[in-house]
Amino acid sequence: MSGEGLTVRDLRVTFDGFTAVDGVDLDIRPGDLRFLIGPNGAGKTTLVDAVTGLVKATGSVRFGEQDLLGKPVHKIARLGIGRTFQTATVFEELTVVQNLDIAAGAGRGVRTMLRRRKDVPEPVARALETIGLSRLRDRPAGVLAHGQKQWLEIGMLLVQDVRLLLLDEPVAGMSHDEREATGELLRRVSEDRTVVVIEHDMDFMRAYARSVSVLHAGKVLSEGSVAEVQADAKVQEVYLGRACEPEPALGPAPTPAPAAASVAEEA
Amino acid sequence: MTTITETPPAPLSARLRVPGAFVLGAVLLLGAAPLALSDFRLSLLAKYLCYAIVAVGVSLAWGRGGLMVLGQGVFFGLGGYAMAMHLKLADAAATGETLPDFMQLYGTGDALPWWWKPFANPGFALAMTVLLPMAVAALLGFFVFQRRVKGAYFAILSQALAAALSVWLVGQQATTGGTNGLTDIQGFFGYSLDDPVNQRMVYFVIAAVLLLLMAAARQLFVSRYGELLVAVRDSEERVRFLGYNPANVKLVAYVVAAGMAGLAGALFVPAVGIISPALIGIVPSIGFVIGAAVGGRASLVGAVLGAIAVAWAQSTLSDAFPGAWTYLQGLLFVLAVGFLPGGLASLGIVLRRRRTRTPATGETA
Amino acid sequence: MTVILNQSFTGISIGAVLLLIALGLTLTFGQMGVINMAHGEFIMTGAYTTYVLQKSISGAGVSLLVALPVAFLVAGAMGALLEWLLIRRLYTRPLDTLLVTWGVSLMLQQLARDVFGAPNVQTHAPDLLTGNISMGGGITFASSRLFILGLALLSVLVLTIVLRLTPLGRRIRAVVQNRDLAEVSGIATGRVDRVTFFIGSGLAGVAGVALTLVGPIGPTMGTNYIVDAFLVVVVGGIGQLKGSVITAFALGVLQSVLEYSTTVSVAKVIVLVAIVAFLQWRPQGLYTLRTRSLA
Numbered sequence: 001m002s003g004e005g006l007t008v009r010d011l012r013v014t015f016d017g018f019t020a021v022d023g024v025d026l027d028i029r030p031g032d033l034r035f036l037i038g039p040n041g042a043g044k045t046t047l048v049d050a051v052t053g054l055v056k057a058t059g060s061v062r063f064g065e066q067d068l069l070g071k072p073v074h075k076i077a078r079l080g081i082g083r084t085f086q087t088a089t090v091f092e093e094l095t096v097v098q099n100l101d102i103a104a105g106a107g108r109g110v111r112t113m114l115r116r117r118k119d120v121p122e123p124v125a126r127a128l129e130t131i132g133l134s135r136l137r138d139r140p141a142g143v144l145a146h147g148q149k150q151w152l153e154i155g156m157l158l159v160q161d162v163r164l165l166l167l168d169e170p171v172a173g174m175s176h177d178e179r180e181a182t183g184e185l186l187r188r189v190s191e192d193r194t195v196v197v198i199e200h201d202m203d204f205m206r207a208y209a210r211s212v213s214v215l216h217a218g219k220v221l222s223e224g225s226v227a228e229v230q231a232d233a234k235v236q237e238v239y240l241g242r243a244c245e246p247e248p249a250l251g252p253a254p255t256p257a258p259a260a261a262s263v264a265e266e267a
Numbered sequence: 268m269t270t271i272t273e274t275p276p277a278p279l280s281a282r283l284r285v286p287g288a289f290v291l292g293a294v295l296l297l298g299a300a301p302l303a304l305s306d307f308r309l310s311l312l313a314k315y316l317c318y319a320i321v322a323v324g325v326s327l328a329w330g331r332g333g334l335m336v337l338g339q340g341v342f343f344g345l346g347g348y349a350m351a352m353h354l355k356l357a358d359a360a361a362t363g364e365t366l367p368d369f370m371q372l373y374g375t376g377d378a379l380p381w382w383w384k385p386f387a388n389p390g391f392a393l394a395m396t397v398l399l400p401m402a403v404a405a406l407l408g409f410f411v412f413q414r415r416v417k418g419a420y421f422a423i424l425s426q427a428l429a430a431a432l433s434v435w436l437v438g439q440q441a442t443t444g445g446t447n448g449l450t451d452i453q454g455f456f457g458y459s460l461d462d463p464v465n466q467r468m469v470y471f472v473i474a475a476v477l478l479l480l481m482a483a484a485r486q487l488f489v490s491r492y493g494e495l496l497v498a499v500r501d502s503e504e505r506v507r508f509l510g511y512n513p514a515n516v517k518l519v520a521y522v523v524a525a526g527m528a529g530l531a532g533a534l535f536v537p538a539v540g541i542i543s544p545a546l547i548g549i550v551p552s553i554g555f556v557i558g559a560a561v562g563g564r565a566s567l568v569g570a571v572l573g574a575i576a577v578a579w580a581q582s583t584l585s586d587a588f589p590g591a592w593t594y595l596q597g598l599l600f601v602l603a604v605g606f607l608p609g610g611l612a613s614l615g616i617v618l619r620r621r622r623t624r625t626p627a628t629g630e631t632a
Numbered sequence: 633m634t635v636i637l638n639q640s641f642t643g644i645s646i647g648a649v650l651l652l653i654a655l656g657l658t659l660t661f662g663q664m665g666v667i668n669m670a671h672g673e674f675i676m677t678g679a680y681t682t683y684v685l686q687k688s689i690s691g692a693g694v695s696l697l698v699a700l701p702v703a704f705l706v707a708g709a710m711g712a713l714l715e716w717l718l719i720r721r722l723y724t725r726p727l728d729t730l731l732v733t734w735g736v737s738l739m740l741q742q743l744a745r746d747v748f749g750a751p752n753v754q755t756h757a758p759d760l761l762t763g764n765i766s767m768g769g770g771i772t773f774a775s776s777r778l779f780i781l782g783l784a785l786l787s788v789l790v791l792t793i794v795l796r797l798t799p800l801g802r803r804i805r806a807v808v809q810n811r812d813l814a815e816v817s818g819i820a821t822g823r824v825d826r827v828t829f830f831i832g833s834g835l836a837g838v839a840g841v842a843l844t845l846v847g848p849i850g851p852t853m854g855t856n857y858i859v860d861a862f863l864v865v866v867v868g869g870i871g872q873l874k875g876s877v878i879t880a881f882a883l884g885v886l887q888s889v890l891e892y893s894t895t896v897s898v899a900k901v902i903v904l905v906a907i908v909a910f911l912q913w914r915p916q917g918l919y920t921l922r923t924r925s926l927a
Contacts, residue, residue, distance in 0.1 A: 052508065072512075073504075073507045073508060074507045074508075074509075074510050074511055074512045074513075077507070077508050077509060077510035078510040082508065082509075083508055085505075089502055089504075089505045090502075090505075091497065091498040091501050091502060091505070092501060093497060093501055094494060094497060094498060094501075098494050098498075099498075101491065101494070102491075102494060102495055102498050102506070102509065103509050105491060105495070105511075106509055106510030106511050107510065108491065112491065113490065113491050113492040113495070114486070114487070114490050114491075114492055115490055115491065116486075116489045116490050116491070117491055117494075156509065160509055160510065333727075335727045335730065337730075407908065410908055410909075410911070410912055411908070411911070414911060414912050414915040415915055416911050416915045417915075417916075418726075418727055419661075419665070419667055419726055419727065419730075420866050420911070422667065422727060422730060423667070423859065423862045423863060423866055424866070424904075424907070424908065424911075426859050426862075427859050427860075427862075427863055427904050427907070428904060430859050430900070431900045431901045431904045432901075434896070434897045434900050434901075435897045435898065435900065435901050437897065438895055438896065438897025438898070439897070549855065549859060550855070553731070553734055556731065557731075560731055590742055590745065590746060593738055593739070593741070593742040593745075594738075594739050594742055596735070596738055597735040597736060597737075597738035597739035597742070598735065598739065599735070600731060600732065600734060600735025600738070601718065601732050601735040601736060604728050604731040604732050604735070605718055605721065605722065605728070605732045608725065608728060
């Protein structure tokens with residue numbers, strides 16, 4: 001177990017008066033495989049956005065010894081924090097190898113940048129093996145299947161050599177086999193890195209999570225092992241209670257209308 | 268665990284394609300054209316090649332980097348004026364005057380303006396033809412890219428810059444020659460431009476610079492930087508999360524393109540004998556992009572050939588049928604950009620794709 | 633004091649012209665994201681419409697009043713045609729629309745040259761709009777400028793009412809804010825686009841009518857205004873009318889104050905520098921719709 005942990009204290013994100021993240025505290029130890037779950041609009045993606053510098057936030061986010069809030073996105077990335085997006089974002093016109101080579105290259109010197117890539121760098125070859133795309137390495141990323149793009153994204157984080165991976169719904173839209181392969185991949189990756197996964201798929205969460213945080217209405221509702229969280233009455237109320245009664249009297253912030261929230265999530 | 272770490276070598280014919288094309292281009296430009304063309308036609312070709320040099324930069328910044336560089340006239344003009352100021356001062360010195368002819372005409376005083384003085388030095392003036400455009404591009408680019416101003420905004424700001432510079436030049440008649448610009452340039456570093464032999468020499472310089480810059484741009488295209496530039500064009504935000512600052516990546520392409528345009532402007536002056544605000548404003552600035560768009564913005568050779576072809580068509584057809592040429596030019600633009608965004612360079616790929624219905628993966632450079 | 637007041641009145645009237653020419657762009661560029669370089673030629677169309685009507689209708693005042701709706705319809709129809717023929721194919725490539733419409737603008741300019749001749753033509757302003765109106769204290773205001781100011785404010789008012797209060801306006805705003813959602817909600821986005829383009833281009837025609845009062849009418853008149861008009865929308869921000877209104881008047885006053893203290897050409901350069909500086913502070917312009925997208 002190596003790497004740094006992520007410490008979040010009293011994190012708040014507000015969009016035009018709407019509080020998306022409302023005082024979140026998180027402690028993610030080095031080597032953890034943490035799942036963030038919660039209903040749509042709970043603030044999961046916004047939390048990741050805040051940690052990676054995409055949105056402004058107040059409070060404090062520390063990664064190891066480093067304070068993250070207020071740093072620009074690319075500086076945070078260089079501290080060893082990488083993320084994926086709900087919709088796989090790869091460079092479609094570039095080949096798989098080119099995608100990975102770019103991910104490996106932040107911090108390259110001017111002279112390296114101005115030269116042509118002669119061969120496949122060692123870390124890129126290893127990542128190709130890990131994500132199982134060696135055979136497709138010279139294909140443009142745009143022609144990959146959805147699941148393969150997601151793996152390529154994870155591969156890009158591996159060659160980027162991040163210490164903390166923040167994955168936003170990595171198995172959404174994947175077949176059963178692909179999910180299993182992804183889960184195993186995450187397990188292997190988390191052996192020497194810290195992984196945080198946002199997921200809606202409860203089976204996937206139960207199978208692979210080492211610890212779980214449940215977010216609801218911008219707050220942490222519950223935290224612990226899978227079993228602990230599943231036994232938590234508050235969690236049951238949010239997840240099950242919503243099915244029986246449309247208006248759960250939970251939390252001070254009103255739950256946004258599900259439709260509006262899911263639009264915001266998609267955006 | 269059998270990983271192949273070596274890219275299998277491409278067949279010899281493919282590896283020789285690019286150097287072969289380069290040699291062919293060099294033979295055509297430096298050998299065939301000077302032999303086959305009259306002095307007059309060769310000097311026209313020299314002018315078109317200046318536009319082609321601008322197109323090399325446009326292909327880099329716009330084709331590869333996705334930056335809508337609609338203000339290349341500014342950089343072309345800065346390079347041109349820097350060169351013309353030196354040549355005017357040299358002409359004046361050759362006849363024993365201290366002031367260029369137009370200043371004596373509109374004269375506000377006997378003294379040379381302070382910002383003209385350093386241009387008497389040839390080394391300074393030559394350096395400025397490239398450094399001045401690059402500095403202006405770096406300044407504008409830094410402020411625009413750093414704050415992630417949108418692409419459309421950047422295009423409009425570039426145009427506004429072109430408009431502002433040409434209006435400013437027109438306004439400062441006493442020191443810039445106003446609407447007329449700097450004209451009637453006699454000599455080029457001691458060689459008389461009236462002499463056809465020296466005109467041919469200017470052509471060779473321009474052709475050599477074009478070939479050199481194309482080789483340099485080609486190296487940028489295939490380098491890691493070139494791959495990164497495409498990545499920034501297609502998904503800037505993703506690049507940011509990989510730890511790069513896309514602003515710097517774009518800035519390099521923009522500044523290099525500006526330097527090329529400046530050099531083109533500088534070479535344009537001895538080739539044509541004039542630099543004026545009419546070559547700088549919004550209309551010529553968009554003109555610099557037309558050729559690249561028609562030929563194929565992402566393809567270096569396409570952009571260069573497109574620029575030469577459009578310039579040739581412009582000067583050949585616009586004299587004979589001025590009205591018809593404008594319609595044709597407009598139509599060319601609509602068709603090339605609207606219906607063939609890869610330009611003529613992509614025509615082969617598009618047709619092939621239509622025939623076989625398989626995605627083309629070939630590199631278009 | 634008089635100087636300052638006079639300069640700010642000049643600024644306001646420059647601002648009114650800017651506002652009028654930029655108003656159509658707040659729809660086509662601001663709402664739809666299309667960089668339509670032929671917008672300037674729609675302005676030109678409005679101006680030539682006034683010229684033609686004045687030749688056939690005697691009485692400068694009547695012809696001017698008739699020209700306003702006619703120019704709106706003519707320029708609007710041309711805009712809708714352009715949208716249908718070309719622009720709707722290019723919504724995924726906004727920067728390319730700039731070049732395509734530039735090609736269209738070249739052709740329209742040549743068309744004007746072939747029909748009306750290359751030299752500028754003149755219209756006669758109605759008597760009512762030729763004099764100056766004294767505001768007291770030595771301050772005067774050209775009545776044609778006052779007319780333009782009134783027309784600009786009226787256009788803003790009408791456009792605001794259309795966008796805010798009519799079903800059409802609701803549809804336009806829905807398409808701007810979320811095209812896909814609007815489409816699946818049963819809005820014919822293609823038709824809304826065409827109507828939006830019709831109105832935006834029509835407003836350029838109206839601006840063209842107004843411009844006949846302050847300047848010559850010629851094939852290239854649109855080019856002189858187009859970049860300034862785009863700058864207004866850039867600084868004002870996408871999607872909100874009030875941004876463009878404030879910006880037009882602010883730029884107008886800034887321009888006239890600078891012109892007074894320096895020269896026209898230097899003023900232009902300073903205004904541009906000020907705009908770039910402003911975008912450092914507000915890269916998206918004065919007002920903006922905030923969304924949570926990556927791009």
